Amino acid sequence: xxxxxxxxxxxxxxxxxxxxxxxxxxxxxxxxxxxxxxxxxxxxxxxxxxxxxxxxxxxxxxxxxxxxxxxxxxxxxxxxxxxxxxxxxxxxxxxxxxxxxxxxxxxxxxxxxxxxxxxxxxxxxxxxxxxxxxxxxxxxxxxxxxxxxxxxxxxxxxxxxxxxxxxxxxxxxxxxxxxxxxxxxxxxxxxxxxxxxxxxxxxxxxxxxxxxxxxxxxxxxxxxxxxxxxxxxxxxxxxxxxxxxxxxxxxxxxxxxxxxxxxxxxxxxxxxxxxxxxxxxxxxxxxxxxxxxxxxxxxxxxxxxxxxxxxxxxxxxxxxxxxxxxxxxxxxxxxxxxxxxxxxxxxxxxxxxxxxxxxxxxxxxxxxxxxxxxxxxxxxxxxxxxxxxxxxxxxxxxxxxxxxxxxxxxxxxxxxxxxxxxxxxxxxxxxxxxxxxxxxxxxxxxxxxxxxxxxxxxxxxxxxxxxxxxxxxxxxxxxxxxxxxxxxxxxxxxxxxxxxxxxxxxxxxxxxxxxxxxxxxxxxxxxxxxxxxxxxxxxxxxxxxxxxxxxxxxxxxxxxxxxxxxxxxxxxxxxxx
Amino acid sequence: xxxxxxxxxxxxxxxxxxxxxxxxxxxxxxxxxxxxxxxxxxxxxxxxxxxxxxxxxxxxxxxxxxxxxxxxxxxxxxxx
Numbered sequence: 001x002x003x004x005x006x007x008x009x010x011x012x013x014x015x016x017x018x019x020x021x022x023x024x025x026x027x028x029x030x031x032x033x034x035x036x037x038x039x040x041x042x043x044x045x046x047x048x049x050x051x052x053x054x055x056x057x058x059x060x061x062x063x064x065x066x067x068x069x070x071x072x073x074x075x076x077x078x079x080x081x082x083x084x085x086x087x088x089x090x091x092x093x094x095x096x097x098x099x100x101x102x103x104x105x106x107x108x109x110x111x112x113x114x115x116x117x118x119x120x121x122x123x124x125x126x127x128x129x130x131x132x133x134x135x136x137x138x139x140x141x142x143x144x145x146x147x148x149x150x151x152x153x154x155x156x157x158x159x160x161x162x163x164x165x166x167x168x169x170x171x172x173x174x175x176x177x178x179x180x181x182x183x184x185x186x187x188x189x190x191x192x193x194x195x196x197x198x199x200x201x202x203x204x205x206x207x208x209x210x211x212x213x214x215x216x217x218x219x220x221x222x223x224x225x226x227x228x229x230x231x232x233x234x235x236x237x238x239x240x241x242x243x244x245x246x247x248x249x250x251x252x253x254x255x256x257x258x259x260x261x262x263x264x265x266x267x268x269x270x271x272x273x274x275x276x277x278x279x280x281x282x283x284x285x286x287x288x289x290x291x292x293x294x295x296x297x298x299x300x301x302x303x304x305x306x307x308x309x310x311x312x313x314x315x316x317x318x319x320x321x322x323x324x325x326x327x328x329x330x331x332x333x334x335x336x337x338x339x340x341x342x343x344x345x346x347x348x349x350x351x352x353x354x355x356x357x358x359x360x361x362x363x364x365x366x367x368x369x370x371x372x373x374x375x376x377x378x379x380x381x382x383x384x385x386x387x388x389x390x391x392x393x394x395x396x397x398x399x400x401x402x403x404x405x406x407x408x409x410x411x412x413x414x415x416x417x418x419x420x421x422x423x424x425x426x427x428x429x430x431x432x433x434x435x436x437x438x439x440x441x442x443x444x445x446x447x448x449x450x451x452x453x454x455x456x457x458x459x460x461x462x463x464x465x466x467x468x469x470x471x472x473x474x475x476x477x478x479x480x481x482x483x484x485x486x487x488x489x490x491x492x493x494x495x496x497x498x499x500x501x502x503x504x505x506x507x508x509x510x511x512x513x514x515x516x517x518x519x520x521x522x523x524x525x526x527x528x529x530x531x532x533x534x535x536x537x538x539x540x541x542x543x544x545x546x547x548x549x550x551x552x553x554x555x556x557x558x559x560x561x562x563x564x565x566x567x568x569x570x571x572x573x574x575x576x577x
Numbered sequence: 578x579x580x581x582x583x584x585x586x587x588x589x590x591x592x593x594x595x596x597x598x599x600x601x602x603x604x605x606x607x608x609x610x611x612x613x614x615x616x617x618x619x620x621x622x623x624x625x626x627x628x629x630x631x632x633x634x635x636x637x638x639x640x641x642x643x644x645x646x647x648x649x650x651x652x653x654x655x656x657x
Contacts, residue, residue: 026606132614139583159614285610285617286617288637288640289641311653312617312637313637315636316636316638317636317637318638469616469617469618500618500621501618504618523592523593523596526597527595527597528597530595531597532595533613534614535595535618535619540619542617
């Protein structure tokens with residue numbers, strides 16, 4: 001299927017031809033398009049906000065916040081410069097220093113965006129958490145990330161954080177976004193602090209390799225790991241915003257992801273602002289009619305969303321173009337999990353343009369492989385590597401990479417290391433970090449194939465990590481929590497394929513003697529895990545079983561459980577206990 | 578069917594999906610997802626459960642209109 005979005009002569013994308021840009025692309029040339037700090041440093045917030053606030057874009061809307069009730073607040077680049085400077089001054093007053101960690105646990109409200117960018121101005125590290133996390137995932141992250149400050153709401157503090165405080169001795173301050181008064185010396189009103197803070201701030205002279213952002217991601221073993229990104233990552237945000245999302249002057253851009261996940265930070269905050277466009281933020285959760293009416297009312301030009309949402313939109317029983325004027329919409333991208341061919345084609349039928357799938361992960365910091373507006377879109381494919389990125393397929397034999405060069409051979413998806421937004425560490429886990437690299441290649445943990453024309457095709461994960469609604473869930477952290485329930489003897493977690501959310505978290509539970517396999521026990525375990533983990537991580541389904549399949553060394557064979565669940569061949573069982 | 582019966586069925590379904598919640602916390606006009614912090618998948622399961630229980634078919638386009646107990650009860654009564 002030959003299908004490019006742009007008709008030559010009608011519109012000119014930033015990348016009119018993929019191959020010719022690949023030939024001449026140099027990161028250092030793109031770097032010249034950033035301003036850098038007067039002292040020679042590089043700071044994400046300067047590139048995203050202050051640079052534009054000091055230019056002809058000062059009065060351009062940087063952030064349009066749509067409240068749940070649909071009322072609006074616009075923040076120009078100039079407004080955002082003032083507010084982020086005030087926030088940076090608040091942190092300075094609280095004696096937050098360079099490299100200290102500032103966390104958030106809050107929905108999509110302006111303070112989240114102000115806090116993220118204001119933190120970056122000071123040289124401290126910002127770590128956004130998904131507000132639907134339960135107390136345990138929040139604790140893991142706050143504790144491992146050595147959080148000094150947390151921005152949250154009174155309700156979330158009372159419900160999830162207060163109980164953790166004795167276990168978080170390093171957490172010095174909680175800033176409540178909705179409190180009118182300070183509660184005590186530790187729990188403060190953010191608006192009071194902001195009112196008192198000066199609105200000018202000299203940005204810390206951060207260097208490209210200084211830490212900036214911390215995003216936690218799940219592993220197969222152990223608790224979530226903190227992928228650390230540096231200020232240099234802004235170059236990837238800029239380049240992908242320009243060439244993949246094709247952001248152009250005057251554009252209205254909407255990334256539907258929550259900043260609690262890496263997409264919502266890289267593309268829900270940084271990339272659109274670095275590219276000087278207007279960024280839409282909707283406080284509300286998914287609602288099909290609301291989303292279409294936002295696209296219409298705000299004349300969105302470029303829309304970056306996720307397969308889970310696209311599948312929900314596909315359930316609607318009307319044709320959106322008959323009901324809504326979406327004539328401003330020029331480009332739709334999707335990320336989070338692979339977009340099936342039928343979903344790409346549905347986009348073509350529904351909006352007159354295929355939905356461009358792309359691939360990346362927390363560790364890569366930005367889009368690495370993508371379908372592009374000016375290149376033939378192959379439905380079901382991940383697309384081709386971003387200019388400046390080298391991707392390959394390979395086997396790992398005796399700890400070394402052997403590249404596979406024949407078309408459609410399946411192997412590990414590899415990226416040549418050294419791109420600007422590559423993670424620089426797993427926080428305090430040097431060995432775990434080193435294990436991700438084999439020679440000059442970063443091993444992504446995903447399996448893929450490459451066709452004869454250089455398009456990549458996603459196959460699956462090389463490990464047991466579950467991808468649910470586009471988010472990674474590590475089986476170990478869920479199993480550990482289930483084991484804390486008094487009735488549970490053993491537990492194993494798998495991702496059960498689901499037509500809407502990719503995979504749902506499913507638990508197999510072995511009960512301790514004396515506990516009944518009843519619906520009541522099941523609900524009790526489910527409720528217990530939801531309270532601790534939150535609905536985004538806790539199992540949606542629980543099945544009781546007599547025993548779990550294990551290797552001779554006692555490791556749970558999750559793949560065997562999954563094969564049984566799906567009625568598939570059970571594969572190599574030679575290691576079975 | 579009386580409002581109270583519909584309400585009891587909805588709360589029963591809700592507790593099966595999210596056994597961690599306390600139905601007492603929920604006022605008639607509260608946004609169910611917000612009060613209990615449930616995700617969109619859970620909410621979808623609730624609507625599917627309601628459809629099955631009351632023999633109705635709720636189109637995706639209506640999901641955004643039925644966010645509270647009061648609106649859900651009215652919706653079930655009007656559709657059934």
